[in-house]
Amino acid sequence: MAFLELTNISKHFGRSTAVNDITLSINQGEFLTLLGPSGCGKTTILRMIAGFETPTIGNILLDGEDITYRAANKRPMGMVFQSYALFPHMTAEQNIAFGMNIQRQPKDYIKRRCAELLELVGLAEMGRRYPHQLSGGQQQRIALARALAVEPKVLLLDEPLSALDAKVRISLRNEIRRIQQQLKMTAIYVTHDQEEALSLSDRIAVMAKGKVEQLDAPENIYSHPQTAFAATFVGNSNQFRGVVESAVDGLCRVGEQALRVSPLTQLHSNDNVLIVVRPEDITLQSEHTQDNGNSLSGTIELRTFLGPFTRLHVRIDADTTVIADIPNQQAATYTIGMPVFLAFAPQACKVLPLASTDAELVHLAAEAV
Known part of the structure:
Protein backbone atom coordinates (compact mmCIF):
# COMPACT_ATOMS: atom_id res chain seq x y z
CA MET A 1 0.00 0.00 0.00
CA HIS A 224 9.10 9.08 -23.89
CA PRO A 225 5.89 11.16 -23.68
CA GLN A 226 2.73 9.07 -23.84
CA THR A 227 0.25 11.73 -24.97
CA ALA A 228 0.31 14.64 -27.36
CA PHE A 229 -0.20 17.11 -24.51
CA ALA A 230 2.71 15.72 -22.45
CA ALA A 231 4.97 15.85 -25.50
CA THR A 232 4.15 19.46 -26.33
CA PHE A 233 3.84 20.92 -22.81
CA VAL A 234 7.09 19.55 -21.37
CA GLY A 235 10.22 20.92 -23.01
CA ASN A 236 10.72 22.71 -26.33
CA SER A 237 9.70 20.77 -29.39
CA ASN A 238 8.98 20.94 -33.09
CA GLN A 239 5.54 19.62 -33.94
CA PHE A 240 4.33 18.28 -37.25
CA ARG A 241 0.74 17.19 -37.81
CA GLY A 242 0.46 14.40 -40.31
CA VAL A 243 -1.00 11.06 -41.35
CA VAL A 244 0.51 7.58 -41.11
CA GLU A 245 1.33 6.45 -44.65
CA SER A 246 2.86 3.10 -43.68
CA ALA A 247 2.94 1.95 -40.05
CA VAL A 248 5.15 -1.06 -40.82
CA ASP A 249 7.71 0.97 -42.76
CA GLY A 250 7.59 3.93 -40.36
CA LEU A 251 6.50 6.50 -42.92
CA CYS A 252 4.31 9.56 -42.24
CA ARG A 253 3.03 12.23 -44.60
CA VAL A 254 3.21 15.86 -43.44
CA GLY A 255 1.74 18.01 -46.19
CA GLU A 256 3.91 17.35 -49.23
CA GLN A 257 6.78 16.06 -47.10
CA ALA A 258 7.39 12.42 -46.16
CA LEU A 259 8.99 11.86 -42.77
CA ARG A 260 10.69 8.63 -41.74
CA VAL A 261 9.99 7.43 -38.21
CA SER A 262 10.52 4.21 -36.31
CA PRO A 263 8.06 1.40 -37.20
CA LEU A 264 4.68 2.10 -35.60
CA THR A 265 3.31 -0.93 -33.75
CA GLN A 266 0.38 0.83 -32.04
CA LEU A 267 -0.84 2.88 -35.01
CA HIS A 268 -2.34 2.15 -38.41
CA SER A 269 -2.22 3.62 -41.88
CA ASN A 270 -4.29 6.82 -42.28
CA ASP A 271 -4.25 7.54 -38.53
CA ASN A 272 -3.87 11.24 -37.69
CA VAL A 273 -0.68 11.78 -35.71
CA LEU A 274 1.47 14.42 -34.08
CA ILE A 275 5.20 14.04 -34.75
CA VAL A 276 7.41 15.67 -32.12
CA VAL A 277 11.13 16.35 -32.60
CA ARG A 278 13.26 17.97 -29.90
CA PRO A 279 15.46 20.90 -31.03
CA GLU A 280 18.63 19.22 -29.71
CA ASP A 281 17.99 16.20 -31.97
CA ILE A 282 18.30 18.31 -35.13
CA THR A 283 21.57 18.99 -36.92
CA LEU A 284 22.24 21.53 -39.67
CA GLN A 285 23.89 20.80 -42.99
CA SER A 286 24.87 23.08 -45.83
CA GLU A 287 23.83 20.50 -48.42
CA HIS A 288 21.36 17.64 -48.70
CA THR A 289 22.74 14.19 -47.95
CA GLN A 290 21.29 10.91 -49.16
CA ASP A 291 20.71 8.64 -46.17
CA ASN A 292 17.85 6.98 -44.32
CA GLY A 293 17.13 10.00 -42.13
CA ASN A 294 15.00 13.09 -42.63
CA SER A 295 16.13 16.27 -44.34
CA LEU A 296 14.16 19.52 -44.58
CA SER A 297 15.35 22.57 -46.49
CA GLY A 298 14.82 26.08 -45.18
CA THR A 299 16.29 29.50 -44.46
CA ILE A 300 17.60 30.77 -41.13
CA GLU A 301 15.44 33.70 -40.02
CA LEU A 302 16.40 34.10 -36.35
CA ARG A 303 19.48 33.33 -34.27
CA THR A 304 19.37 33.38 -30.45
CA PHE A 305 22.39 32.84 -28.17
CA LEU A 306 21.30 30.90 -25.07
CA GLY A 307 24.56 30.31 -23.22
CA PRO A 308 25.59 26.68 -23.77
CA PHE A 309 23.98 26.57 -27.23
CA THR A 310 22.52 28.74 -29.97
CA ARG A 311 18.90 28.35 -31.09
CA LEU A 312 18.28 28.75 -34.80
CA HIS A 313 14.80 29.34 -36.21
CA VAL A 314 14.60 27.95 -39.73
CA ARG A 315 11.71 28.86 -42.03
CA ILE A 316 10.62 25.75 -43.97
CA ASP A 317 7.56 27.22 -45.68
CA ALA A 318 4.95 29.93 -45.10
CA ASP A 319 3.36 27.99 -42.22
CA THR A 320 6.29 26.09 -40.71
CA THR A 321 9.29 27.20 -38.66
CA VAL A 322 11.61 24.63 -37.10
CA ILE A 323 13.95 25.35 -34.19
CA ALA A 324 17.32 23.66 -33.79
CA ASP A 325 19.66 23.91 -30.79
CA ILE A 326 23.22 23.89 -32.07
CA PRO A 327 26.52 23.86 -30.10
CA ASN A 328 28.04 27.33 -30.21
CA GLN A 329 31.23 26.24 -31.96
CA GLN A 330 29.11 24.95 -34.87
CA ALA A 331 26.56 27.77 -34.86
CA ALA A 332 29.19 30.42 -35.60
CA THR A 333 29.19 29.47 -39.28
CA TYR A 334 25.42 29.91 -39.70
CA THR A 335 23.97 33.37 -40.29
CA ILE A 336 20.51 34.85 -40.80
CA GLY A 337 19.31 34.42 -44.39
CA MET A 338 21.50 31.37 -45.05
CA PRO A 339 19.80 28.38 -46.75
CA VAL A 340 20.35 25.14 -44.81
CA PHE A 341 19.17 21.57 -44.53
CA LEU A 342 17.82 20.25 -41.24
CA ALA A 343 18.62 16.60 -40.57
CA PHE A 344 17.17 14.32 -37.91
CA ALA A 345 17.01 10.56 -37.46
CA PRO A 346 13.78 8.53 -37.58
CA GLN A 347 14.42 7.56 -33.94
CA ALA A 348 14.26 11.25 -32.97
CA CYS A 349 10.61 11.40 -34.05
CA LYS A 350 8.07 10.73 -31.31
CA VAL A 351 4.80 9.82 -33.01
CA LEU A 352 1.59 10.18 -31.01
CA PRO A 353 -2.06 9.68 -31.94
CA LEU A 354 -3.94 12.91 -32.53
CA ALA A 355 -7.67 12.65 -31.92
CA SER A 356 -9.83 15.80 -31.85
CA THR A 357 -9.53 16.05 -28.05
CA ASP A 358 -5.74 15.66 -28.30
CA ALA A 359 -5.63 18.50 -30.83
CA GLU A 360 -7.44 20.75 -28.34
CA LEU A 361 -4.90 19.88 -25.63
CA VAL A 362 -1.97 20.55 -27.99
CA HIS A 363 -3.45 24.00 -28.61
CA LEU A 364 -3.75 24.46 -24.83
CA ALA A 365 -0.11 23.45 -24.37
CA ALA A 366 0.99 25.95 -27.02
CA GLU A 367 -0.92 28.75 -25.29
CA ALA A 368 0.57 27.84 -21.90
CA VAL A 369 4.20 28.01 -23.09
Whole structure:
Protein backbone atom coordinates (compact mmCIF):
# COMPACT_ATOMS: atom_id res chain seq x y z
CA MET A 1 0.00 0.00 0.00
CA ALA A 2 1.23 3.48 -0.88
CA PHE A 3 1.86 6.03 1.86
CA LEU A 4 -0.59 8.60 0.42
CA GLU A 5 -3.43 7.53 -1.85
CA LEU A 6 -5.99 9.54 -3.78
CA THR A 7 -8.73 7.26 -5.10
CA ASN A 8 -11.15 8.40 -7.83
CA ILE A 9 -10.97 12.02 -6.65
CA SER A 10 -13.21 14.58 -8.33
CA LYS A 11 -13.94 18.17 -7.36
CA HIS A 12 -16.81 20.22 -8.76
CA PHE A 13 -17.41 23.92 -8.24
CA GLY A 14 -21.00 24.35 -9.36
CA ARG A 15 -21.10 23.13 -12.95
CA SER A 16 -17.35 23.41 -13.36
CA THR A 17 -15.14 20.35 -12.89
CA ALA A 18 -11.73 21.25 -11.48
CA VAL A 19 -10.50 17.68 -10.90
CA ASN A 20 -11.90 14.75 -12.85
CA ASP A 21 -11.62 11.22 -11.42
CA ILE A 22 -7.94 11.19 -10.48
CA THR A 23 -6.22 8.29 -8.75
CA LEU A 24 -2.67 8.80 -7.42
CA SER A 25 -0.41 6.73 -5.19
CA ILE A 26 2.57 8.45 -3.56
CA ASN A 27 5.27 6.42 -1.81
CA GLN A 28 6.83 7.40 1.50
CA GLY A 29 9.83 9.67 0.97
CA GLU A 30 8.86 10.41 -2.65
CA PHE A 31 8.95 13.85 -4.26
CA LEU A 32 5.94 14.12 -6.60
CA THR A 33 5.31 17.21 -8.72
CA LEU A 34 1.92 18.19 -10.16
CA LEU A 35 2.78 20.01 -13.38
CA GLY A 36 0.39 21.78 -15.72
CA PRO A 37 -0.97 25.09 -17.00
CA SER A 38 -3.21 27.40 -14.98
CA GLY A 39 -6.63 25.91 -14.36
CA CYS A 40 -5.59 22.27 -14.80
CA GLY A 41 -6.57 21.31 -11.23
CA LYS A 42 -3.14 20.88 -9.65
CA THR A 43 -3.63 23.39 -6.82
CA THR A 44 -7.12 22.03 -6.14
CA ILE A 45 -5.59 18.59 -5.59
CA LEU A 46 -3.04 20.05 -3.19
CA ARG A 47 -5.75 21.89 -1.28
CA MET A 48 -7.81 18.69 -0.97
CA ILE A 49 -4.78 16.85 0.42
CA ALA A 50 -4.19 19.71 2.87
CA GLY A 51 -7.85 19.72 3.95
CA PHE A 52 -8.70 23.20 2.64
CA GLU A 53 -11.12 21.67 0.12
CA THR A 54 -13.27 18.53 0.37
CA PRO A 55 -13.53 16.17 -2.62
CA THR A 56 -16.94 15.96 -4.26
CA ILE A 57 -16.23 12.29 -4.94
CA GLY A 58 -13.42 9.99 -3.84
CA ASN A 59 -11.18 9.29 -0.87
CA ILE A 60 -7.80 10.36 0.49
CA LEU A 61 -5.83 7.88 2.57
CA LEU A 62 -2.68 8.64 4.54
CA ASP A 63 -0.68 5.68 5.82
CA GLY A 64 -3.79 3.51 5.48
CA GLU A 65 -6.11 5.94 7.32
CA ASP A 66 -8.97 7.75 5.60
CA ILE A 67 -8.51 11.52 6.07
CA THR A 68 -10.96 12.67 3.38
CA TYR A 69 -13.14 14.64 5.79
CA ARG A 70 -10.60 15.42 8.49
CA ALA A 71 -10.13 19.13 9.28
CA ALA A 72 -6.98 20.78 7.95
CA ASN A 73 -5.63 21.49 11.45
CA LYS A 74 -5.95 17.79 12.32
CA ARG A 75 -3.85 16.58 9.39
CA PRO A 76 -0.08 15.96 9.75
CA MET A 77 0.74 18.25 6.84
CA GLY A 78 3.15 21.14 6.38
CA MET A 79 2.27 23.78 3.78
CA VAL A 80 4.53 26.25 1.97
CA PHE A 81 2.66 28.95 0.05
CA GLN A 82 3.62 31.07 -2.92
CA SER A 83 3.22 34.29 -0.90
CA TYR A 84 5.44 33.25 2.08
CA ALA A 85 2.55 34.06 4.48
CA LEU A 86 4.88 34.98 7.34
CA PHE A 87 3.54 36.96 10.30
CA PRO A 88 5.08 40.44 9.87
CA HIS A 89 5.08 41.24 13.61
CA MET A 90 7.04 38.10 14.48
CA THR A 91 10.75 37.41 14.07
CA ALA A 92 11.95 34.56 11.87
CA GLU A 93 12.40 32.39 14.95
CA GLN A 94 8.92 33.24 16.25
CA ASN A 95 7.40 32.40 12.86
CA ILE A 96 9.10 29.00 12.91
CA ALA A 97 7.94 28.41 16.49
CA PHE A 98 4.29 29.30 15.78
CA GLY A 99 3.05 25.79 15.02
CA MET A 100 4.97 24.27 17.91
CA ASN A 101 3.43 26.84 20.29
CA ILE A 102 -0.03 25.86 19.04
CA GLN A 103 0.89 22.24 19.82
CA ARG A 104 2.01 23.38 23.30
CA GLN A 105 5.48 21.92 22.92
CA PRO A 106 7.98 22.56 25.80
CA LYS A 107 9.82 25.87 25.48
CA ASP A 108 13.28 24.32 25.56
CA TYR A 109 12.27 21.92 22.77
CA ILE A 110 10.90 24.80 20.68
CA LYS A 111 14.10 26.81 21.11
CA ARG A 112 16.29 23.85 20.17
CA ARG A 113 14.07 22.94 17.19
CA CYS A 114 14.08 26.52 15.86
CA ALA A 115 17.89 26.58 16.01
CA GLU A 116 18.07 23.25 14.15
CA LEU A 117 15.71 24.43 11.42
CA LEU A 118 17.43 27.79 10.96
CA GLU A 119 20.66 25.83 10.49
CA LEU A 120 18.96 23.44 8.09
CA VAL A 121 17.74 26.25 5.80
CA GLY A 122 21.04 28.14 6.01
CA LEU A 123 19.83 31.09 8.11
CA ALA A 124 21.34 30.28 11.50
CA GLU A 125 22.25 33.93 12.22
CA MET A 126 18.94 35.49 11.16
CA GLY A 127 16.48 34.14 13.71
CA ARG A 128 15.88 37.54 15.30
CA ARG A 129 15.18 39.37 12.06
CA TYR A 130 11.67 40.36 11.03
CA PRO A 131 10.27 39.42 7.59
CA HIS A 132 10.78 42.96 6.20
CA GLN A 133 14.50 42.61 7.03
CA LEU A 134 14.81 39.47 4.90
CA SER A 135 15.01 39.00 1.13
CA GLY A 136 12.31 37.08 -0.72
CA GLY A 137 14.45 33.96 -0.85
CA GLN A 138 15.22 34.18 2.86
CA GLN A 139 11.53 34.65 3.70
CA GLN A 140 10.66 31.54 1.73
CA ARG A 141 13.35 29.58 3.59
CA ILE A 142 11.75 30.66 6.86
CA ALA A 143 8.34 29.60 5.51
CA LEU A 144 9.84 26.21 4.66
CA ALA A 145 11.36 25.91 8.14
CA ARG A 146 7.99 26.80 9.70
CA ALA A 147 6.29 24.05 7.68
CA LEU A 148 8.92 21.53 8.80
CA ALA A 149 8.79 22.57 12.46
CA VAL A 150 5.67 20.54 13.24
CA GLU A 151 7.34 17.41 11.78
CA PRO A 152 4.67 16.79 9.13
CA LYS A 153 4.23 13.42 7.45
CA VAL A 154 3.72 15.20 4.11
CA LEU A 155 5.19 18.50 2.92
CA LEU A 156 2.97 20.43 0.48
CA LEU A 157 4.44 23.20 -1.66
CA ASP A 158 2.18 25.43 -3.76
CA GLU A 159 4.34 27.20 -6.38
CA PRO A 160 6.72 28.40 -3.63
CA LEU A 161 9.33 29.85 -5.99
CA SER A 162 7.23 31.72 -8.54
CA ALA A 163 7.64 35.13 -6.84
CA LEU A 164 11.45 34.92 -6.80
CA ASP A 165 13.99 36.00 -9.41
CA ALA A 166 15.65 33.34 -11.57
CA LYS A 167 18.96 32.96 -9.73
CA VAL A 168 17.35 32.74 -6.28
CA ARG A 169 14.76 30.34 -7.66
CA ILE A 170 17.42 27.89 -8.84
CA SER A 171 19.33 28.12 -5.56
CA LEU A 172 16.23 27.59 -3.41
CA ARG A 173 14.86 24.70 -5.45
CA ASN A 174 18.18 22.92 -4.92
CA GLU A 175 17.86 23.59 -1.20
CA ILE A 176 14.30 22.23 -1.13
CA ARG A 177 15.43 19.03 -2.84
CA ARG A 178 18.44 18.68 -0.53
CA ILE A 179 16.32 19.12 2.59
CA GLN A 180 13.62 16.73 1.35
CA GLN A 181 16.17 14.03 0.61
CA GLN A 182 18.02 14.64 3.88
CA LEU A 183 14.82 14.28 5.90
CA LYS A 184 13.46 11.49 3.64
CA MET A 185 10.16 13.36 3.65
CA THR A 186 7.19 12.80 1.37
CA ALA A 187 6.64 15.99 -0.66
CA ILE A 188 4.04 17.12 -3.18
CA TYR A 189 4.99 20.16 -5.24
CA VAL A 190 2.74 22.23 -7.51
CA THR A 191 4.22 24.22 -10.39
CA HIS A 192 3.69 25.27 -13.99
CA ASP A 193 7.47 25.56 -14.47
CA GLN A 194 8.77 22.59 -16.46
CA GLU A 195 12.40 23.12 -15.46
CA GLU A 196 11.49 23.06 -11.77
CA ALA A 197 9.49 19.87 -12.22
CA LEU A 198 12.22 18.09 -14.18
CA SER A 199 15.00 19.04 -11.77
CA LEU A 200 13.19 18.39 -8.47
CA SER A 201 11.01 15.36 -8.88
CA ASP A 202 11.13 11.62 -8.43
CA ARG A 203 7.95 11.51 -10.49
CA ILE A 204 5.86 14.09 -12.35
CA ALA A 205 2.10 14.07 -12.93
CA VAL A 206 1.50 16.12 -16.08
CA MET A 207 -2.02 17.54 -15.87
CA ALA A 208 -4.52 19.12 -18.25
CA LYS A 209 -8.20 19.96 -17.78
CA GLY A 210 -8.51 18.17 -14.45
CA LYS A 211 -6.91 14.91 -15.58
CA VAL A 212 -3.45 13.35 -15.36
CA GLU A 213 -2.04 13.02 -18.87
CA GLN A 214 1.08 11.12 -17.80
CA LEU A 215 2.58 10.05 -14.47
CA ASP A 216 6.22 9.05 -14.78
CA ALA A 217 9.85 9.75 -13.95
CA PRO A 218 11.17 13.08 -15.33
CA GLU A 219 13.43 11.31 -17.84
CA ASN A 220 10.50 9.35 -19.27
CA ILE A 221 8.19 12.36 -19.34
CA TYR A 222 10.75 14.20 -21.48
CA SER A 223 12.12 11.39 -23.65
CA HIS A 224 9.10 9.08 -23.89
CA PRO A 225 5.89 11.16 -23.68
CA GLN A 226 2.73 9.07 -23.84
CA THR A 227 0.25 11.73 -24.97
CA ALA A 228 0.31 14.64 -27.36
CA PHE A 229 -0.20 17.11 -24.51
CA ALA A 230 2.71 15.72 -22.45
CA ALA A 231 4.97 15.85 -25.50
CA THR A 232 4.15 19.46 -26.33
CA PHE A 233 3.84 20.92 -22.81
CA VAL A 234 7.09 19.55 -21.37
CA GLY A 235 10.22 20.92 -23.01
CA ASN A 236 10.72 22.71 -26.33
CA SER A 237 9.70 20.77 -29.39
CA ASN A 238 8.98 20.94 -33.09
CA GLN A 239 5.54 19.62 -33.94
CA PHE A 240 4.33 18.28 -37.25
CA ARG A 241 0.74 17.19 -37.81
CA GLY A 242 0.46 14.40 -40.31
CA VAL A 243 -1.00 11.06 -41.35
CA VAL A 244 0.51 7.58 -41.11
CA GLU A 245 1.33 6.45 -44.65
CA SER A 246 2.86 3.10 -43.68
CA ALA A 247 2.94 1.95 -40.05
CA VAL A 248 5.15 -1.06 -40.82
CA ASP A 249 7.71 0.97 -42.76
CA GLY A 250 7.59 3.93 -40.36
CA LEU A 251 6.50 6.50 -42.92
CA CYS A 252 4.31 9.56 -42.24
CA ARG A 253 3.03 12.23 -44.60
CA VAL A 254 3.21 15.86 -43.44
CA GLY A 255 1.74 18.01 -46.19
CA GLU A 256 3.91 17.35 -49.23
CA GLN A 257 6.78 16.06 -47.10
CA ALA A 258 7.39 12.42 -46.16
CA LEU A 259 8.99 11.86 -42.77
CA ARG A 260 10.69 8.63 -41.74
CA VAL A 261 9.99 7.43 -38.21
CA SER A 262 10.52 4.21 -36.31
CA PRO A 263 8.06 1.40 -37.20
CA LEU A 264 4.68 2.10 -35.60
CA THR A 265 3.31 -0.93 -33.75
CA GLN A 266 0.38 0.83 -32.04
CA LEU A 267 -0.84 2.88 -35.01
CA HIS A 268 -2.34 2.15 -38.41
CA SER A 269 -2.22 3.62 -41.88
CA ASN A 270 -4.29 6.82 -42.28
CA ASP A 271 -4.25 7.54 -38.53
CA ASN A 272 -3.87 11.24 -37.69
CA VAL A 273 -0.68 11.78 -35.71
CA LEU A 274 1.47 14.42 -34.08
CA ILE A 275 5.20 14.04 -34.75
CA VAL A 276 7.41 15.67 -32.12
CA VAL A 277 11.13 16.35 -32.60
CA ARG A 278 13.26 17.97 -29.90
CA PRO A 279 15.46 20.90 -31.03
CA GLU A 280 18.63 19.22 -29.71
CA ASP A 281 17.99 16.20 -31.97
CA ILE A 282 18.30 18.31 -35.13
CA THR A 283 21.57 18.99 -36.92
CA LEU A 284 22.24 21.53 -39.67
CA GLN A 285 23.89 20.80 -42.99
CA SER A 286 24.87 23.08 -45.83
CA GLU A 287 23.83 20.50 -48.42
CA HIS A 288 21.36 17.64 -48.70
CA THR A 289 22.74 14.19 -47.95
CA GLN A 290 21.29 10.91 -49.16
CA ASP A 291 20.71 8.64 -46.17
CA ASN A 292 17.85 6.98 -44.32
CA GLY A 293 17.13 10.00 -42.13
CA ASN A 294 15.00 13.09 -42.63
CA SER A 295 16.13 16.27 -44.34
CA LEU A 296 14.16 19.52 -44.58
CA SER A 297 15.35 22.57 -46.49
CA GLY A 298 14.82 26.08 -45.18
CA THR A 299 16.29 29.50 -44.46
CA ILE A 300 17.60 30.77 -41.13
CA GLU A 301 15.44 33.70 -40.02
CA LEU A 302 16.40 34.10 -36.35
CA ARG A 303 19.48 33.33 -34.27
CA THR A 304 19.37 33.38 -30.45
CA PHE A 305 22.39 32.84 -28.17
CA LEU A 306 21.30 30.90 -25.07
CA GLY A 307 24.56 30.31 -23.22
CA PRO A 308 25.59 26.68 -23.77
CA PHE A 309 23.98 26.57 -27.23
CA THR A 310 22.52 28.74 -29.97
CA ARG A 311 18.90 28.35 -31.09
CA LEU A 312 18.28 28.75 -34.80
CA HIS A 313 14.80 29.34 -36.21
CA VAL A 314 14.60 27.95 -39.73
CA ARG A 315 11.71 28.86 -42.03
CA ILE A 316 10.62 25.75 -43.97
CA ASP A 317 7.56 27.22 -45.68
CA ALA A 318 4.95 29.93 -45.10
CA ASP A 319 3.36 27.99 -42.22
CA THR A 320 6.29 26.09 -40.71
CA THR A 321 9.29 27.20 -38.66
CA VAL A 322 11.61 24.63 -37.10
CA ILE A 323 13.95 25.35 -34.19
CA ALA A 324 17.32 23.66 -33.79
CA ASP A 325 19.66 23.91 -30.79
CA ILE A 326 23.22 23.89 -32.07
CA PRO A 327 26.52 23.86 -30.10
CA ASN A 328 28.04 27.33 -30.21
CA GLN A 329 31.23 26.24 -31.96
CA GLN A 330 29.11 24.95 -34.87
CA ALA A 331 26.56 27.77 -34.86
CA ALA A 332 29.19 30.42 -35.60
CA THR A 333 29.19 29.47 -39.28
CA TYR A 334 25.42 29.91 -39.70
CA THR A 335 23.97 33.37 -40.29
CA ILE A 336 20.51 34.85 -40.80
CA GLY A 337 19.31 34.42 -44.39
CA MET A 338 21.50 31.37 -45.05
CA PRO A 339 19.80 28.38 -46.75
CA VAL A 340 20.35 25.14 -44.81
CA PHE A 341 19.17 21.57 -44.53
CA LEU A 342 17.82 20.25 -41.24
CA ALA A 343 18.62 16.60 -40.57
CA PHE A 344 17.17 14.32 -37.91
CA ALA A 345 17.01 10.56 -37.46
CA PRO A 346 13.78 8.53 -37.58
CA GLN A 347 14.42 7.56 -33.94
CA ALA A 348 14.26 11.25 -32.97
CA CYS A 349 10.61 11.40 -34.05
CA LYS A 350 8.07 10.73 -31.31
CA VAL A 351 4.80 9.82 -33.01
CA LEU A 352 1.59 10.18 -31.01
CA PRO A 353 -2.06 9.68 -31.94
CA LEU A 354 -3.94 12.91 -32.53
CA ALA A 355 -7.67 12.65 -31.92
CA SER A 356 -9.83 15.80 -31.85
CA THR A 357 -9.53 16.05 -28.05
CA ASP A 358 -5.74 15.66 -28.30
CA ALA A 359 -5.63 18.50 -30.83
CA GLU A 360 -7.44 20.75 -28.34
CA LEU A 361 -4.90 19.88 -25.63
CA VAL A 362 -1.97 20.55 -27.99
CA HIS A 363 -3.45 24.00 -28.61
CA LEU A 364 -3.75 24.46 -24.83
CA ALA A 365 -0.11 23.45 -24.37
CA ALA A 366 0.99 25.95 -27.02
CA GLU A 367 -0.92 28.75 -25.29
CA ALA A 368 0.57 27.84 -21.90
CA VAL A 369 4.20 28.01 -23.09
